[in-house]
Amino acid sequence: MSHDQSQEKLIRMANQIATFFLSQPEAGRASGVASHINKFWEPRMRRHLFDSLDKGVDGVMPLVMEASAMINRPSAPAEVDRRNDAPKSI
Amino acid sequence: MSLVHEIDYGTPASQSDTPITLTIDGRSITVPEGTSIMRASMEAGIQIPKLCATDMVDAFGSCRLCLVEVEGRNGTPSSCTTPVAANMVVHTQTGRLKDIRRGVMELYISDHPLDCLTCAANGDCELQDMAGAVGLRDVRYGYDGDNHVRARNDGAINAQWIPKDESNPYFTYDPSKCIVCSRCVRACEEVQGTFALTIEGRGFESRVSPGAHEHFLDSECVSCGACVQACPTATLTEKSVIAIGQPEHSAVTTCAYCGVGCSFKAEMRGEELVRMVPWKDGQANRGHSCVKGRFAYGYATHKDRILNPMIRENISDPWREVSWEEAYSHVATEFRRIQYQYGRESIGGITSSRCTNEETFLVQKLIRAGFGNNNVDTCARVCHSPTGYGLGQAFGTSAGTQNFDSVEQTDVVIVIGANPTDGHPVFGSRLKKRLRQGAKLIVIDPRRIDLVRTPHVEAAYHLPLKPGTNVAVMTALAHVIVTEGLFDEKFIRERCDWSEFQDWAAFVSEEAHGPEATESFTGVPADLLRGAARLFATGGNGAIYYGLGVTEHSQGSTTVMAIANLAMATGNIGRPGVGVNPLRGQNNVQGSCDMGSFPHELPGYRHISDDATRETFEKLWGVSLNNEPGLRIPNMLDAAVEGTFKGIYIQGEDILQSDPDTKHVSAGLAAMECVVVHDLFLNETANYAHVFLPGSTFLEKDGTFTNAERRINRVRKVMSPKNGYADWEVTQKLAQAMGLNWNYAHPSQIMDEIAASTPSFALVSYDHLDKVGSVQWPCNEAHPEGSPIMHVGGFVRGKGKFIRTEYVATDERTGPRFPLLLTTGRILSQYNVGAQTRRTENVAWHAEDRLEIHPHDAEQRGIKDGDWIKLASRSGDTTLRSLITDRVSPGVVYTTFHHPDTQANVITTDFSDWATNCPEYKVTAVQVSPSNGPSEWQDDYNDLSRRSRRIAGKMEAAE
Ligand code: SF4
Ligand code: SF4
Ligand code: SF4
Ligand code: FES
Numbered sequence A: 001m002s003h004d005q006s007q008e009k010l011i012r013m014a015n016q017i018a019t020f021f022l023s024q025p026e027a028g029r030a031s032g033v034a035s036h037i038n039k040f041w042e043p044r045m046r047r048h049l050f051d052s053l054d055k056g057v058d059g060v061m062p063l064v065m066e067a068s069a070m071i072n073r074p075s076a077p078a079e080v081d082r083r084n085d086a087p088k089s090i
Numbered sequence B: 001m002s003l004v005h006e007i008d009y010g011t012p013a014s015q016s017d018t019p020i021t022l023t024i025d026g027r028s029i030t031v032p033e034g035t036s037i038m039r040a041s042m043e044a045g046i047q048i049p050k051l052c053a054t055d056m057v058d059a060f061g062s063c064r065l066c067l068v069e070v071e072g073r074n075g076t077p078s079s080c081t082t083p084v085a086a087n088m089v090v091h092t093q094t095g096r097l098k099d100i101r102r103g104v105m106e107l108y109i110s111d112h113p114l115d116c117l118t119c120a121a122n123g124d125c126e127l128q129d130m131a132g133a134v135g136l137r138d139v140r141y142g143y144d145g146d147n148h149v150r151a152r153n154d155g156a157i158n159a160q161w162i163p164k165d166e167s168n169p170y171f172t173y174d175p176s177k178c179i180v181c182s183r184c185v186r187a188c189e190e191v192q193g194t195f196a197l198t199i200e201g202r203g204f205e206s207r208v209s210p211g212a213h214e215h216f217l218d219s220e221c222v223s224c225g226a227c228v229q230a231c232p233t234a235t236l237t238e239k240s241v242i243a244i245g246q247p248e249h250s251a252v253t254t255c256a257y258c259g260v261g262c263s264f265k266a267e268m269r270g271e272e273l274v275r276m277v278p279w280k281d282g283q284a285n286r287g288h289s290c291v292k293g294r295f296a297y298g299y300a301t302h303k304d305r306i307l308n309p310m311i312r313e314n315i316s317d318p319w320r321e322v323s324w325e326e327a328y329s330h331v332a333t334e335f336r337r338i339q340y341q342y343g344r345e346s347i348g349g350i351t352s353s354r355c356t357n358e359e360t361f362l363v364q365k366l367i368r369a370g371f372g373n374n375n376v377d378t379c380a381r382v383c384h385s386p387t388g389y390g391l392g393q394a395f396g397t398s399a400g401t402q403n404f405d406s407v408e409q410t411d412v413v414i415v416i417g418a419n420p421t422d423g424h425p426v427f428g429s430r431l432k433k434r435l436r437q438g439a440k441l442i443v444i445d446p447r448r449i450d451l452v453r454t455p456h457v458e459a460a461y462h463l464p465l466k467p468g469t470n471v472a473v474m475t476a477l478a479h480v481i482v483t484e485g486l487f488d489e490k491f492i493r494e495r496c497d498w499s500e501f502q503d504w505a506a507f508v509s510e511e512a513h514g515p516e517a518t519e520s521f522t523g524v525p526a527d528l529l530r531g532a533a534r535l536f537a538t539g540g541n542g543a544i545y546y547g548l549g550v551t552e553h554s555q556g557s558t559t560v561m562a563i564a565n566l567a568m569a570t571g572n573i574g575r576p577g578v579g580v581n582p583l584r585g586q587n588n589v590q591g592s593c594d595m596g597s598f599p600h601e602l603p604g605y606r607h608i609s610d611d612a613t614r615e616t617f618e619k620l621w622g623v624s625l626n627n628e629p630g631l632r633i634p635n636m637l638d639a640a641v642e643g644t645f646k647g648i649y650i651q652g653e654d655i656l657q658s659d660p661d662t663k664h665v666s667a668g669l670a671a672m673e674c675v676v677v678h679d680l681f682l683n684e685t686a687n688y689a690h691v692f693l694p695g696s697t698f699l700e701k702d703g704t705f706t707n708a709e710r711r712i713n714r715v716r717k718v719m720s721p722k723n724g725y726a727d728w729e730v731t732q733k734l735a736q737a738m739g740l741n742w743n744y745a746h747p748s749q750i751m752d753e754i755a756a757s758t759p760s761f762a763l764v765s766y767d768h769l770d771k772v773g774s775v776q777w778p779c780n781e782a783h784p785e786g787s788p789i790m791h792v793g794g795f796v797r798g799k800g801k802f803i804r805t806e807y808v809a810t811d812e813r814t815g816p817r818f819p820l821l822l823t824t825g826r827i828l829s830q831y832n833v834g835a836q837t838r839r840t841e842n843v844a845w846h847a848e849d850r851l852e853i854h855p856h857d858a859e860q861r862g863i864k865d866g867d868w869i870k871l872a873s874r875s876g877d878t879t880l881r882s883l884i885t886d887r888v889s890p891g892v893v894y895t896t897f898h899h900p901d902t903q904a905n906v907i908t909t910d911f912s913d914w915a916t917n918c919p920e921y922k923v924t925a926v927q928v929s930p931s932n933g934p935s936e937w938q939d940d941y942n943d944l945s946r947r948s949r950r951i952a953g954k955m956e957a958a959e
Helices: A003-022 A026-040 A043-055 A062-068 B037-043 B095-110 B126-133 B183-192 B226-230 B239-244 B291-295 B324-342 B357-371 B385-395 B404-409 B425-436 B470-483 B489-495 B498-509 B515-522 B526-538 B556-569 B589-594 B611-621 B633-642 B662-670 B727-737 B747-757 B766-772 B855-860 B936-948
Strands: B019-024 B027-032 B089-091 B171-173 B197-200 B207-210 B236-238 B249-254 B263-269 B272-278 B347-351 B376-378 B412-416 B440-444 B461-463 B542-546 B579-582 B647-651 B674-679 B691-694 B703-706 B711-715 B774-776 B820-825 B850-853 B868-872 B877-884 B892-896 B924-930
Touching: A003 A026, A003 A043, A003 A062, A003 B633, A026 A043, A026 A062, A043 A062, A043 B633, B019 B037, B027 B037, B095 B126, B171 B239, B183 B197, B183 B226, B183 B425, B226 B236, B236 B239, B239 B272, B249 B711, B272 B291, B324 B347, B324 B647, B324 B674, B324 B691, B324 B727, B347 B357, B357 B376, B357 B589, B357 B611, B357 B647, B357 B703, B357 B727, B357 B747, B385 B556, B385 B579, B404 B425, B412 B425, B412 B526, B440 B526, B461 B526, B470 B498, B470 B515, B470 B526, B470 B556, B489 B498, B489 B556, B498 B556, B515 B526, B542 B556, B556 B579, B589 B703, B611 B747, B633 B662, B647 B727, B674 B727, B703 B747, B711 B766, B747 B766, B766 B774, B850 B855, B850 B868, B855 B877, B877 B936
Parallel strands: B019 B089, B347 B376, B347 B647, B412 B440, B412 B542, B440 B461, B542 B579, B647 B674, B674 B691, B820 B892, B850 B877
Antiparallel strands: B019 B027, B171 B236, B197 B207, B249 B263, B263 B272, B703 B711, B711 B774, B820 B924, B850 B892, B868 B877, B868 B924
């Protein structure tokens, strides 16, 4: 799967979530999408999502756009985090 | 150690609350009304001789051995069929009774081959016992006349004699030893519900027969073993007992196959397993079993088991056997290198639903505390993750609400997207028993599953919906219930959020959600649907049982919510006989979810972003935990293809075979630099592995499994691990190699850590389990005895939440290229990807996966029964043989996925549930055409498998 394909898949997933919340009472729609994505999407996925949204790719549902203000934006992957500060003892 | 002995009370327990007091042989005893004299005496400690009675089936009263005398009554009534009465005075041993019993035994013995010394049942034969009990000393009649014992009488062929039937791979039927007590027939009817056996003929001619003079293997028999257990003689005997001899010690343990979680006595001779016998006190199975748990354990000693760790640099190299130390240090070094090179988040792991709770807990701990990330997931992702999400939203906790006993009080059952008689056979038998007592059944399934019509059971309604339209059908049921005013207003006002209910009620009442409007795309006739809705709402205690046919859809989570809505709207939550019951696939799916196997959740379903929960574990483990959710399995594979995920530790799962879109899975695995597979066999995933760590079976370790009713059952070690180490020990050694200071000496210590950190397990310990047998979580200060039924008096989340469930058609639509819908399932004798069952004699029943296709669709394509056909979707194609049947509707085809050669998941797509990414296995648009052999992918793949199973210095391992 190329980078584009995986971006496309993430948009599809975000749209699927938005489709569900679109049928819910109006007040909770955007926040529902945002909190779902915050709860279940790993930062890498959210970063890719924002990459697409920032680029303004086609096919994104308006509810996803609306929710994006409430989706936690992961910090940029400037440096890979090489640390594994796992404990050496319990 | 000794054998776990169980008392046979002769007849089943009475459910009555009225006590009756009587006197038996001078002893006063009080028992519930309806108890037989036989059972009452046994409870008083007096064993009345018996042959045709056993407490797994109702009394029949044919052998006349159990006679007693009752003061004030004439004659000698049989104690198994005579109920107790107040102030009755019973004598079980008098001169008259002794004479009659001896006479009866003399007749039995005169037609029995007296080869006791060489008989497989020697030492475990009730006929022998009874001969001893009645003091039989001589037999006046010989075999000279009519008998069933000899093939020839004085050289002439004996027409009464029937040869042994050895067709069943696991047990034999030797008619010459049959005493025609009919215990087997009743067990097959009452316990198993298959009605495979009959007594043919009358009097001396009478004989047990499977079907109409068939061999067991060719009959309706499903090899559950109930008749073998019931048989008092050697007539029906396990072949393993014939081969090995009688066991000398036993331990109670839990089946490692399906989510029913049956308890068994593992009966041993030394370290050799003689047989598995279902345990009467097992609270999930109540003494019953299916062919898998009872017989299919041969994989544990199969020659394909890998017993030494192995490494290879490239997946094209042959494997090289190494020491455990080398394997651990190789994995630790590789994982550290990868994390240094690609970042801390570049590795992860998968926990197993086949392994114990303790093992699963350790794997997620290794990942969170040792890898320093949350990239942990489990195969529940591909089956029941929508259950977790959907029920969590509606009720506040993600587990089934009932125990299995609850079905005994159910009046109307909905079975949707599940096939209990195949997938969860022992529950299926318990359900059929209730249906035979008069409970009503509604089946919602694209396929006519066995339950729709089986001996003495017929569904009131079968709604044969088009695959992918569950939400529309469930919402339409709600439409009828709401618009016809059949909902339970009192329950809803008390237990649920009333304004949310009103919002939902308005939503489902829209005409677009009614059965007339949805009929055109669901395929369910509106009047049938209305009838089913009325029956469920008004028929008494209503329970919903569902399986993967609900969850494995792009709207899986929505369907689960629709099920929860329906249960709440009809007031069917919070007491025995009702509820929402997910039927879990694998033995420990429930447990692996409970143990924090999901990337966003710590043990006990607490979100990783919750500071208080993280703090509990941070203190306990001495680490800081990442507060962001990790990658789910499909996301790991995406990240691997993209190049940011490079290493994985997979315990006891075969994701290449069990996950959808095989080509994508293999591309993901191939892109990784260190794939570690920890399993019994070189499974399909191991084709892409760099390190193989041999696993152990459930017979070789201590631990616990949690079944579909949240029941925590003990698994007990009965033999040493062939590979040297239980799986928890291997994970611990790996953690140590990565620098973690873990020192568990026994799995009980891991359970103690779980109890200390997870409120719903607070009072669970091995000591407690040894005392009470098993317990259903939550088990804590608030529920010290555990929780058979959940949400009693109120929902875990407070008020039950009604959620609108809008039907959205899946993107996977049929079109001219792929005009048929494929749906998948499982069958009784095989289990999941079949790695274990394929390595047992169970292949006698299911040697290959077949494609079920409707005669109409087959004819259009020129396909005959048994032809090789090509099955193609937009993802790929494979070949298998056809099975023409009208169980599937026109337009729908169906197959199982138990054999790797079939590669059914080459066909499935990467569509998934919107909330959980649970793959959409149950709907794939396909085309079917005649074919003359395996597809190119199958050939290539077989070639790859063969190459990647080479081990340096060894002959090629045969599959
Ligand atoms: S094994 Fe089970 S299904 Fe088969 S005859 Fe015996 S009781 Fe019936
Ligand atoms: S096979 Fe066994 S259980 Fe069945 S009738 Fe004969 S002796 Fe009884
Ligand atoms: S496979 Fe399931 S039903 Fe069969 S014995 Fe095992 S736990 Fe019981
Ligand atoms: S045991 Fe009562 S009649 Fe056979």
